[in-house]
Amino acid sequence: MxxxxxxxxxxxxxxxxxxxxxxxxxxxxxxxxxxxxxxxxxxxxxxxxxxxxxxxxxxxxxxxxxxxxxxxxxxxxxxxxxxxxxxxxxxxxxxxxxxxxxxxxxxxxxxxxxxxxxxxxxxxxxDDVRFSWHVLANDEVAVFWQAGGEQVGQKLFDSAVAALQRLSAATGAVVEYQIRIIMYASREAFRSAFPYLNQWVGGEAFSRASVIVGYAESGGSSLNWAVEQVIPHEISHILFFQATFHPHSSPPRWLNEGLAILNEARSHSEEMALVRQAVRRGELLSLGEISGGFPADERKATLSYAESLSVVGFILERYGADAMATFLEAFKDGKATAAAVDHAFGLSLEELENEWREYLSQLSPVETELPPLPVRIPRSFVPTLLGGGLLCCVGVFFVAAFVLGFVVLKRLRT
CATH class of the missing domain: 2.60.40.10 (Immunoglobulins)
Incomplete structure (x- = not known):
């Protein structure tokens, strides 16, 4: 009680x-x-x-x-x-x-x-209320741009719509909630919204938020770059996220990046030539090496993107869009990569990689070798003073020392 x-x-x-x-x-x-x-x-x-x-x-x-x-x-x-x-x-x-x-x-x-x-x-x-914006939108995508009039906006919008159509046809993925694309009129305006991004970044996809941010200067080369590469690439990352997200699965990066590069409206001959070169030199990276973060080494990172494009292209050519759609759905169901590969293609991950490598070995070789990737010397390694004056002074010093030594030696001999 x-x-x-x-x-x-x-x-x-x-x-x-x-x-x-x-x-x-x-x-x-x-x-x-x-x-x-x-x-x-x-x-x-x-x-x-x-x-x-x-x-x-x-x-x-x-x-x-x-x-x-x-x-x-x-x-x-x-x-x-x-x-x-x-x-x-x-x-x-x-x-x-x-x-x-x-x-x-x-x-x-x-x-x-x-x-x-x-x-x-x-x-x-x-919204970035510091600027005035134009907008074109449908249920799947909304494009906001600053300058250039309707012609610029229509190019950006058409690029986004076409990119969604291409990727949907290749993967079966559909837009779950509207993708918003924010295109600034200049790099400076873009940088003012993201002061902490790396200087080389010209566009960014926030996949969880379904937002893309970039810049396109009307009448400049950056507009073509945005239309042909930035928008198709970044919109692919967002659609990929919507098609595969599950809190307990992590799709390989080669799949995400490969689809994004393949969706760009440009030639991919340089990437494919780079992969062929890696095959001939025995430098091809394994799928395991490009499943998570790409290597920090610049050469290997560039090769990682090229290989990602290659393996995704191979999968679509060999197994088709329906199998690719099944592959993506497996991740959304929470499957790990090996289980997703088995579910979609009836193969182990190792067997899929072996098929891809065999496919590469049968491709016709390129006629000429690609030049090696340039090695970038950090600017901090090059001393400067008044626009290169220090280097000039050092050069003058050594020339003067050489001449003085020659004169002294000649006098000693006489």
Missing amino acids: CRNLLIGLSLLSLCLIAPRTVGADGPIQLLSSTTRNNFPEELFFDIAVADDVSPIVSIQLIFRQRGEPSDTFARPDFDPGHHVEATYRWYTKNISVPPGIPIEYHWVIVDEVGNQLRTDPETVYY
């Missing part, structure tokens, strides 16, 4: 302290919920609530960037009371949040006696 009494008292105490969720007609009333955008520095979430029955004592903001696996919980500072206004500042300057990313959020408000109001979910797009 005492035990039952204790259980009853415990349940009663839980009922007394647990918040009671109330609807819009409850004592807690939402007056306003807004955001203020100061991209790329910060995003403000503002709320105003009232409660005529009991003072409001707790306000919590819960938000998540699209594609992120977990929520962010934040508690803005405020003074408890019957009428409360609160603001949470999300500081984004140092975390490279992409422009245009959708952010879903809601509020949870609790008063002193335990009444709780959970607001309806809202979505805010963290």
Whole structure:
């Protein structure tokens, strides 16, 4: 009896302290919920609530960037009371949040006696409001661009649509949620949104968020580069992610990169020649070596991309689009690479690699050797002073020393 009494008292105490969720007609009333955008520095979430029955004592903001696996919980500072206004500042300057990313959020408000109001979910797009944007969109893709008029925008949009169609035909993948493509008008504008990216990066896919960011200068070579390479390549990464994502599977990088390169609207003769050269020299990397991160060595990294293209092209040629679709679906079902290969092709991973190597050995050789990849000398290794003056001074010094030595030697002999 005492035990039952204790259980009853415990349940009663839980009922007394647990918040009671109330609807819009409850004592807690939402007056306003807004955001203020100061991209790329910060995003403000503002709320105003009232409660005529009991003072409001707790306000919590819960938000998540699209594609992120977990929520962010934040508690803005405020003074408890019957009428409360609160603001949470999300500081984004140092975390490279992409422009245009959708952010879903809601509020949870609790008063002193335990009444709780959970607001309806809202979505805010963290756009780069520093610039004016044009937009072309359908259900699968939305292209935002700055300058160049409708002609530029149509080229970018057509490139995205064609890239999706090509990859869907080759893999069976379909767009699950709209892909947003943000194209700045210059490299400088692009860099201002991502000051921490490597200088050589000209485009970036945020696969989880389904956002691509790059730049295309109207009338310049960068527009053709964006249309033929950047958009098809990066859109492939996003579609690949949507087609294969599972929290417990990790598709090989050669598959992801190979499909992306193959989808670029350009010739791939250089990559294939590089693979043939590696075969002749016995330098071909194994699939295991290019399944995770690519090698840090520049030559091997370049070869890794070329091999990725080659093996994906081989799979499509040998087994077809239906088998490739089955291959991708296996990852979405949570299978590891070896199990996915067996499921799609009825082979072990080693057998698939052997077939690919045999296929390469039967290709007709290229007529000429490719020149070796250039070895880049880090700029820090080359001393400079006033635009190369130091090197010039050193050269003059050695010439002068040589002449002086020659004169002295001649005088000694005479």
